[in-house]
Amino acid sequence: MTGFLGGLHRTLHRIEDGLIVAVLLFMILLAVAQIVLRNFFGTSLVWIEPLLQNAVLWIGLLGAMIASRKDEHIRIDVASTLLPEKYHPILTTAVDLFTAFICVLVAWYSVGFVIEEYEYATPAFGNVPSWLLQAIIPVGFSVMAVRYVALFGLGLLGKRPKMQEPVA
Amino acid sequence: MITIAILLLILLALMGAPLHAIILGAAALGFYTLDIEMAVLHIDIYQLSNSVVLMALPLFTFAGFLLSESKTADRMLRLSQAAFGWMPGGMAFVSLIACAFFTALTGGSGVTIVALGALLLPALVKGNYPERFSLGLVTSSGSLGLLLVPSVPLLIYGIIAQQMSQQLDMPSVEIVDLYLAGLVPALLMIVLLYGYCVWATRGAAKAGHPIPRQAFDFRELVDALWEARWELPLPVVVLGGIFSGFLVVSEAAAVTALYVLVAEVFLYREISLRKLPSIMRDSMIMVGGILLILAVALAFTDYLVYAGVPEKLFTLIQTHVQSKIAFLILLNILLLLLGALLDIFAALVIMVPLILPVALRYGIDPVHLGVIFVANMQIGYITPPVGMNLFIASYRFKKRVTELFASTIPFMLVLIVALLMITYIPQLSLWLVR
Amino acid sequence: ATTTLKISTLYPDGTTIVAGLKDAGKQIAEKTEGRVKLKIYPGGVMGDDRAVERKIRIGQLHGQIAQGGAFASAYKDSQILNVPLAFNNYDEVDAVRAELDPEIQKGLEAGGWVSFGLIDGGFAYVMSENPVRSLDDLRDQKLWLPANDEASAKAAKAFELSPIMLNIGAVLTSLQTGAVNAFAAPPVAALTLQWYSRVKNVTDMPLLYTFGLLGIHKKYFDRLSPEDQQTVHEVLGATFAKLDADSRQENLSAFQAVQQQGLTVVKPTDEQFKEWKKYADRATAELVEEGEISQAMLDRLNSILAKQREGQ
Ligand code: NA
Numbered sequence: 001m002t003g004f005l006g007g008l009h010r011t012l013h014r015i016e017d018g019l020i021v022a023v024l025l026f027m028i029l030l031a032v033a034q035i036v037l038r039n040f041f042g043t044s045l046v047w048i049e050p051l052l053q054n055a056v057l058w059i060g061l062l063g064a065m066i067a068s069r070k071d072e073h074i075r076i077d078v079a080s081t082l083l084p085e086k087y088h089p090i091l092t093t094a095v096d097l098f099t100a101f102i103c104v105l106v107a108w109y110s111v112g113f114v115i116e117e118y119e120y121a122t123p124a125f126g127n128v129p130s131w132l133l134q135a136i137i138p139v140g141f142s143v144m145a146v147r148y149v150a151l152f153g154l155g156l157l158g159k160r161p162k163m164q165e166p167v168a
Numbered sequence: 169m170i171t172i173a174i175l176l177l178i179l180l181a182l183m184g185a186p187l188h189a190i191i192l193g194a195a196a197l198g199f200y201t202l203d204i205e206m207a208v209l210h211i212d213i214y215q216l217s218n219s220v221v222l223m224a225l226p227l228f229t230f231a232g233f234l235l236s237e238s239k240t241a242d243r244m245l246r247l248s249q250a251a252f253g254w255m256p257g258g259m260a261f262v263s264l265i266a267c268a269f270f271t272a273l274t275g276g277s278g279v280t281i282v283a284l285g286a287l288l289l290p291a292l293v294k295g296n297y298p299e300r301f302s303l304g305l306v307t308s309s310g311s312l313g314l315l316l317v318p319s320v321p322l323l324i325y326g327i328i329a330q331q332m333s334q335q336l337d338m339p340s341v342e343i344v345d346l347y348l349a350g351l352v353p354a355l356l357m358i359v360l361l362y363g364y365c366v367w368a369t370r371g372a373a374k375a376g377h378p379i380p381r382q383a384f385d386f387r388e389l390v391d392a393l394w395e396a397r398w399e400l401p402l403p404v405v406v407l408g409g410i411f412s413g414f415l416v417v418s419e420a421a422a423v424t425a426l427y428v429l430v431a432e433v434f435l436y437r438e439i440s441l442r443k444l445p446s447i448m449r450d451s452m453i454m455v456g457g458i459l460l461i462l463a464v465a466l467a468f469t470d471y472l473v474y475a476g477v478p479e480k481l482f483t484l485i486q487t488h489v490q491s492k493i494a495f496l497i498l499l500n501i502l503l504l505l506l507g508a509l510l511d512i513f514a515a516l517v518i519m520v521p522l523i524l525p526v527a528l529r530y531g532i533d534p535v536h537l538g539v540i541f542v543a544n545m546q547i548g549y550i551t552p553p554v555g556m557n558l559f560i561a562s563y564r565f566k567k568r569v570t571e572l573f574a575s576t577i578p579f580m581l582v583l584i585v586a587l588l589m590i591t592y593i594p595q596l597s598l599w600l601v602r
Numbered sequence: 603a604t605t606t607l608k609i610s611t612l613y614p615d616g617t618t619i620v621a622g623l624k625d626a627g628k629q630i631a632e633k634t635e636g637r638v639k640l641k642i643y644p645g646g647v648m649g650d651d652r653a654v655e656r657k658i659r660i661g662q663l664h665g666q667i668a669q670g671g672a673f674a675s676a677y678k679d680s681q682i683l684n685v686p687l688a689f690n691n692y693d694e695v696d697a698v699r700a701e702l703d704p705e706i707q708k709g710l711e712a713g714g715w716v717s718f719g720l721i722d723g724g725f726a727y728v729m730s731e732n733p734v735r736s737l738d739d740l741r742d743q744k745l746w747l748p749a750n751d752e753a754s755a756k757a758a759k760a761f762e763l764s765p766i767m768l769n770i771g772a773v774l775t776s777l778q779t780g781a782v783n784a785f786a787a788p789p790v791a792a793l794t795l796q797w798y799s800r801v802k803n804v805t806d807m808p809l810l811y812t813f814g815l816l817g818i819h820k821k822y823f824d825r826l827s828p829e830d831q832q833t834v835h836e837v838l839g840a841t842f843a844k845l846d847a848d849s850r851q852e853n854l855s856a857f858q859a860v861q862q863q864g865l866t867v868v869k870p871t872d873e874q875f876k877e878w879k880k881y882a883d884r885a886t887a888e889l890v891e892e893g894e895i896s897q898a899m900l901d902r903l904n905s906i907l908a909k910q911r912e913g914q
C-alpha cells in the first residue's frame with residue numbers, strides 16, 4: 001500500500017495504538033486516585049466509576065480492532081490443524097467473508113441505534129452524552145469489517161497472514 | 169432453514185472463524201427467529217460497560233505482561249529452589265509452586281509455560297528427572313493456579329454470575345468468595361500432584377540415578393529473598409488489600425498494575441520506558457479479544473434467557489436426572505468434554521449462563537459451581553484437540569502435540585482425582601466462605 | 603392474534619410482587635381467551651433500568667417494574683413523592699397518594715407509559731455504626747451512596763455530605779470492613795441484603811419515601827383491542843392495589859424486625875430536626891430550580907399536607 005491509502009493506514013494504526021495506551025493509563029491513574037480519595041480523604045468522585053466502566057468497553061473494542069489487523073482473534077480452529085496447508089486458503093476465504101458480514105451487520109444496526117441515542121440526548125453521567133460512549137461500538141465493528149474485507153482481498157492475492165490463535 | 173443456518177455456523181466455527189463472529193451469528197440468528205430488531209446486539213454489547221469488576225481484567229493482564237517481560241520468573245524459580253529444593257522431589261515441588269504462583273499472578277493463558285517452562289524444563293532434566301516426566305509436569309503445571317487469587321477465569325466466572333443474578337436472585341457471588349473458595353482446591357491439586365511426583369520418581373534412586381536434592385542453604389535463601397524484595401510484597405498488597413476491604417477487586421487490580429509498573433520499570437529497571445507503550449498495547453490486544461468474546465456472549469446469553477432456554481433445559485434434565493450427585497456427574501462429564509474442545513474463556517461464556525440457573529435448582533452453591541467450572545477448565549488446558557497448554561508447550565519446546573499429550577496423561581489422571589474430590593466434597597470449597 | 607407483553611423486573615422470582623404478577627398474567631390470559639399474555643423476566647436477567655429501557659425502545663421488552671425514578675424522564679413530576687423529608691408518617695403519605703396517584707398515572711401516560719398503580723417501597727431511614735441524630739453526626743460517618751446515581755449524588759451535595767460511592771454489590775463487604783459505616787435504605791432492603799447486620803443504629807426519621815411501579819410502553823399497549831386494554835387495566839389495577847397494601851405491611855414489619863435484630867432507634871431533637879428540614883427544603887428548592895419538579899406540583903403537595911396536618 002502506498003501513497004494516500006498507506007498514509008491513512010499508518011495514521012489509523014497510530015491513533016488506535018495511542019488511544020488504547022492512553023485509556024489504560026487513565027484507568028490506572030483514575031482508579032488509584034479514587035482509592036486515595038476514599039481511604040485518606042473519606043470521599044469519592046461520582047464520575048470516576050462510570051468513566052472506568054466505559055473505559056473497559058473502549059479497551060475491549062480498540063483491542064479487538066487492533067487484533068483484527070492480522071486476524072489474531074480467539075477461535076476454535078480444528079480444520080487447519082487437520083487439513084494440509086494447501087487447503088487453508090479455502091478456509092480463510094470463507095471465514096473472512098463470514099466475519100466481515102457479521103461485523104457489517106452489527107455496525108449497521110449499531111449506527112442506527114447510536115443515532116437514535118443521540119436524538120434522545122440521554123446523558124450517561126454528568127454531562128457526558130451516552131451516544132458518545134456508545135459510538136466506539138459502530139466504529140469498532142466498521143473497522144473490523146473493513147479489515148476482514150481487506151484480509152479476504154489479500155487472501156485472493158495469496159498474501160494473507162496465516163490464521164492463528166493469539167499466543168501470549 | 170434455521171437448521172441449515174445452525175449447521176453452517178458450526179461448520180464455520182470448525183473452519184476457524186473468530187469465536188466472536190460465531191457467537192454473534194448465533195445470537196443474531198436466535199433473535200431473528202424471535203423477530204427482534206438487530207439493534208439488540210448493540211444494546212447487549214454496550215452492557216460490557218455495566219460491570220463493576222470487569223476493569224480488573226485489563227489491569228491484571230497488563231501486570232502479568234510486565235512480569236513476564238522482566239526477569240520475575242528467574243527470581244521466582246531461584247527463590248522456590250532455595251526454599252523447597254531440599255525436599256524429596258524438591259525440584260518437582262518447586263515447579264509446582266512456581267507455576268501455581270506465576271499462573272495466578274499472570275492470569276493463566278499460557279504465559280506460564282512461555283516464561284517458566286524454558287527455565288524449569290532444563291533444570292528438571294539436569295536434575296535427573298526423566299524427560300517425558302518433566303515435559304508432562306511443566307505442561308500440566310502451566311495452568312495450575314487458575315483457582316488462586318487473582319485468577320482471571322474465576323474473575324470471569326464471577327462477572328458472568330453477577331451479571332446473571334443481580335443482587336437478589338441467589339446467594340451472592342462475591343469475587344472475594346470465589347478466591348477464598350479456590351484456595352483449598354488449588355492446594356489439594358498441588359499436594360496430589362506432588363505426591364504423584366515423589367511416587368513416580370521413586371524408582372530412579374533404585375536404578376542408580378538418584379535425583380539430587382539441593383542442600384538447604386540459609387544464605388542462598390536470604391539472597392534469593394533479597395533479590396525478589398520488590399516483587400515479594402505484591403501478593404501481600406493484593407491479598408491484604410482485598411481481604412481487609414481496603415480495596416475492591418477492581419481497585420486491587422489497579423494497585424497491582426501500578427505496583428508492578430513501578431517495580432519493573434523503576435526499581436529493577438528491566439523494562440525501559442520506551443518499551444512500555446508496546447507492552448501496554450500488546451497486553452490490551454489480548455484483553456480486547458477476551459472482552460469482545462465476553463461482550464458478544466452477553467448478546468447470546470440475552471437470547472437464551474429471553475427465549476427461555478434455561479427453563480426448557482432444566483425441565484429436560486430434570487426428567488432424566490433426579491439427584492444432585494447424578495447431576496454433578498453429568499456436569500463433570502459435560503465440562504470435561506467441552507474443556508477438551510473449547511478455549512477456557514469460550515467455555516465460560518457459553519456454558520455458565522446455561523448451567524448456572526439449572527445447577528441452582530439442584531441446590532448447588534454458585535461459588536462451588538465456579539470452582540468446579542474452573543477446575544474442569546484447568547484440565548481442559550491439557551486435553552486435545554484444543555488444549556492451549558499443549559499448543560504453547562509444543563511451540564516452546566519444539567515437541568509434537570501427541571507426544572506432549574502422552575506425557576501429560578498421568579498428571580491429568582491425578583488432576584481428575586482432585587476434580588472428583590472438589591466436586592463431591594463441597595466443603596473443600598465452601599468452608600472458608602459460608 | 604395473541605399478544606405477549608414482556609415485562610422485566612429486578613425483583614427476584616418467588617417474591618410477592620413477581621408471584622402476584624404471574625398470577626395476574628394467568629387471569630388476563632383467561633379473561634381475554636388467550637389473546638393477551640404476560641411474560642415476566644424476574645431477577646434482573648434482562649439488565650438494569652437503562653438496559654431495559656433500551657430494550658423496550660426496540661420492542662424486545664414492553665414494560666418494566668422499577669423504582670419511580672426510572673420513569674422520571676417521561677414525567678418529571680412523578681418525583682414529587684421522593685421529595686426529602688416531605689412526610690412525617692404513612693398517614694400523610696396515604697393522604698397525598700390518594701390525591702396524586704391518579705395525577706402521576708395520567709402524567710406518565712402522557713409521557714408514554716401506561717401504569718397500574720404504585721407499589722409502596724417504604725421510607726428510607728439512615729442506618730449507621732454510630733448514632734446519627736444531627737446532620738453533623740451523619741457528616742462524620744462514611745456514608746454510602748450508589749455509584750452512577752445522579753439523583754442521590756445531587757441530594758448529597760445539597761446536604762453538604764461527602765459520600766462514598768460504591769456499587770451496590772460492594773456495600774456488604776465494605777460495611778464489614780468499615781470502608782463505609784452508614785447508609786440510607788428502606789428496612790426491607792436492609793434486611794434482604796443483610797446490611798442491617800453491620801450497623802448498630804437506625805435514625806427514626808423518614809428521610810425519603812420510595813415507590814415502585816409497572817410501566818408498559820404505550821406503543822405496545824395500544825396494540826391491544828380497547829376491550830382487552832380494559833381487561834388488563836382491571837386485572838393489573840386490582841393486583842397492584844393488593845401488592846401496594848402487602849408491600850406496606852412488609853415495610854412496616856421490616857422496620858419492627860430491624861429493631862428486634864438489635865439496632866438502637868435514635869431520634870433527632872426538635873432542634874436537630876429543624877436543621878435537617880432546612881437542608882431538605884433547600885434540596886427541594888434546587889430540584890424546582892433545575893426543573894426536576896414543578897413549583898405547581900410542590901405547592902399541591904404542601905397544600906395536601908397542610909390540610910392533613912390541620913385535620914389532626
Ligand atoms: Na485460553
Ligand code: NA
Binds near residue numbers: 507508554556
Ligand atoms: Na482442552
